[in-house]
Amino acid sequence: MRGAALLPVSGRHLRIREPRGEDELLVLESAGPATETMLALASRLAAGEDGSALDWPALPAVDLAAAALLVREAWLGGTIRTEALCPSMECAQPIDVSFGIAAYLDHHRPRRFRGAVEKDSGWFELDGADVRFRIPLIADLVAGTLGDCVRPAGVSTAEARRVDRALEALAPRLDGKLAGSCPACGRSVELRFEPISYVIEELRDASSGLFAQVHELARAYHWSEASILALDRARRRAYVSLIREEYALV
Ligand SMILES: [Zn+2]
Numbered sequence: 645m646r647g648a649a650l651l652p653v654s655g656r657h658l659r660i661r662e663p664r665g666e667d668e669l670l671v672l673e674s675a676g677p678a679t680e681t682m683l684a685l686a687s688r689l690a691a692g693e694d695g696s697a698l699d700w701p702a703l704p705a706v707d708l709a710a711a712a713l714l715v716r717e718a719w720l721g722g723t724i725r726t727e728a729l730c731p732s733m734e735c736a737q738p739i740d741v742s743f744g745i746a747a748y749l750d751h752h753r754p755r756r757f758r759g760a761v762e763k764d765s766g767w768f769e770l771d772g773a774d775v776r777f778r779i780p781l782i783a784d785l786v787a788g789t790l791g792d793c794v795r796p797a798g799v800s801t802a803e804a805r806r807v808d809r810a811l812e813a814l815a816p817r818l819d820g821k822l823a824g825s826c827p828a829c830g831r832s833v834e835l836r837f838e839p840i841s842y843v844i845e846e847l848r849d850a851s852s853g854l855f856a857q858v859h860e861l862a863r864a865y866h867w868s869e870a871s872i873l874a875l876d877r878a879r880r881r882a883y884v885s886l887i888r889e890e891y892a893l894v
Pocket of ligand 1: 730731732734736737826827828829830
């Protein structure tokens with residue numbers, strides 16, 4: 645069991661367990677949208693601090709992106725390293741982009757917003773305007789009902805902008821642009837980062853050895869596929885390395 649990790653908007657603490665083969669299989673075989681895969685994965689791997697199941701659909705949408713980063717931290721470590729290409733045609737050098745998940749979440753933590761007051765059951769009111777809004781939930785993200793989070797429907801552009809500013813403070817989005825500069829030519833570079841799809845892709849890569857490992861264990865020990873997939877990743881790898889050591893000695 646890992647230490648507690650914090651979902652920034654709901655303030656819920658998570659406990660994230662070591663993935664089992666079954667969890668890696670889910671990542672490898674899911675063909676639907678990354679949001680749905682992440683929701684299924686988070687529901688399996690992450691529980692409340694006391695071990696109780698969380699009501700994920702009722703949590704803020706932004707917290708699913710945070711959960712993606714926290715699962716990634718537990719699974720692969722806290723530093724994300726990715727690569728961009730310098731946009732200058734003459735340069736076109738690869739640029740390493742790296743950042744820490746903890747610092748990224750800290751940079752995007754919610755702030756207070758003056759000009760909006762929380763009324764009953766999660767609805768906020770804009771000062772001096774007949775506009776109410778709520779923080780979009782994971783259920784809205786999955787069902788595509790983000791438009792239901794502002795009332796009345798059809799607010800003015802200026803009011804919609806104020807709602808956006810309020811949400812930017814109360815529930816900052818975790819997707820956006822990472823800025824850096826090319827070490828070769830100095831040109832500034834922007835890289836789009838979308839935590840949920842990025843993390844699912846990375847976990848898929850990290851799980852790519854699963855079938856070969858199941859095969860090695862099944863062949864050596866004659867265990868069933870189900871019992872091998874029920875092992876957590878650390879134990880499965882420990883057995884695989886024992887088998888490989890034995891073959892290396894022969
Ligand atoms: Zn460059």
